[in-house]
Amino acid sequence: MGKQNKTSLKSKSGKGSKDRKKDRKIADEKYKQSKAIVDAAKAVEDPLAPFAVFASYKKSNLDATIKVLRCAQLTDQLKKDLFTLTKDNMETLYKQTESGWSDRDKKDEMFEEEAMYLVATAPDGKLLGYSHFRFDMDYGTEVLYCYELHIERGCQHKGLGKHLLQILELMAFKVNMMKVVLTVFKNNTAGQKFFRAMKYDLDETCPVDNELDEDDVYEYEILCKMNKMRLKREAELVKPLSELSLNQQTSTVQ
Numbered sequence: 270m271g272k273q274n275k276t277s278l279k280s281k282s283g284k285g286s287k288d289r290k291k292d293r294k295i296a297d298e299k300y301k302q303s304k305a306i307v308d309a310a311k312a313v314e315d316p317l318a319p320f321a322v323f324a325s326y327k328k329s330n331l332d333a334t335i336k337v338l339r340c341a342q343l344t345d346q347l348k349k350d351l352f353t354l355t356k357d358n359m360e361t362l363y364k365q366t367e368s369g370w371s372d373r374d375k376k377d378e379m380f381e382e383e384a385m386y387l388v389a390t391a392p393d394g395k396l397l398g399y400s401h402f403r404f405d406m407d408y409g410t411e412v413l414y415c416y417e418l419h420i421e422r423g424c425q426h427k428g429l430g431k432h433l434l435q436i437l438e439l440m441a442f443k444v445n446m447m448k449v450v451l452t453v454f455k456n457n458t459a460g461q462k463f464f465r466a467m468k469y470d471l472d473e474t475c476p477v478d479n480e481l482d483e484d485d486v487y488e489y490e491i492l493c494k495m496n497k498m499r500l501k502r503e504a505e506l507v508k509p510l511s512e513l514s515l516n517q518q519t520s521t522v523q
């Protein structure tokens with residue numbers, strides 16, 4: 270359901286200016302590294318190529334061919350079909366929220382230059398489902414942001430949504446994204462159940478109702494799935510350093 274503008278994450282460190290400067294320098298360096306990872310991900314011509322076996326889905330009477338397209342590669346007909354599917358699936362849910370539904374706003378977001386698409390079509394070219402995603406920086410972290418995931422009504426509950434989401438995860442983690450992130454309306458009970466079944470949890474950037482102000486109530490949640498391999502690798506890199514400092518402490522005491 271797109272990406273919401275959220276309030277910034279605040280940190281209360283209580284540190285002196287020298288330490289703050291050092292922290293900022295480390296944060297700037299980390300941002301540059303993360304940005305380089307995102308830029309490299311965006312430059313991959315076909316992120317689905319390493320997972321060719323996932324490019325077709327033949328189950329439960331579905332026969333889908335799946336490919337990745339950049340926004341610039343979408344034909345006018347495909348743009349029309351993508352928008353119609355989104356509107357069919359989401360208009361009622363949007364209308365139940367404060368933001369409401371706007372054809373123009375949704376089209377603007379869907380067809381921004383950076384938008385990338387995972388598109389599933391039948392042998393006759395009919396659109397069966399899709400995901401709009403982007404490799405992006407989100408609060409200084411490199412992520413694959415899933416803006417939309419939609420399966421055509423007659424094709425739902427046949428495993429295609431799960432298949433497309435798994436492809437997003439494979440593509441994201443292959444190019445070293447830290448997590449897959451998405452936004453889902455709280456009133457989208459079927460969507461909520463689906464993402465929970467797919468083992469998505471609340472993301473650290475998800476705003477909390479009434480946290481800063483009792484009028485702050487959010488109609489959506491931000492969910493994520495972390496790149497466990499990357500977390501493990503990074504924990505292993507840190508380990509020897511902590512062990513080293515422990516050894517140093519021990520030798521100093523002796």
Ligand SMILES: CC(C)(COP(=O)(O)OP(=O)(O)OC[C@H]1O[C@@H](n2cnc3c(N)ncnc32)[C@H](O)[C@@H]1OP(=O)(O)O)[C@@H](O)C(=O)NCCC(=O)NCCS
Nearest residue numbers: 270418419420425426427428429430431459460462463466
């Ligand atoms: C949500 C959506 C993407 C799921 O795709 P799908 O192909 O229908 O779902 P799958 O068949 O892959 O379901 C995988 C698992 O998710 C869970 N699940 C899916 N839909 C569910 C529902 N309505 N209620 C409860 N659980 C559900 C189930 O555990 C299911 O596994 P199972 O079939 O083995 O029980 C699809 O139904 C859809 O397009 N919905 C409308 C648009 C939408 O809400 N998109 C998400 C927000 S942008």
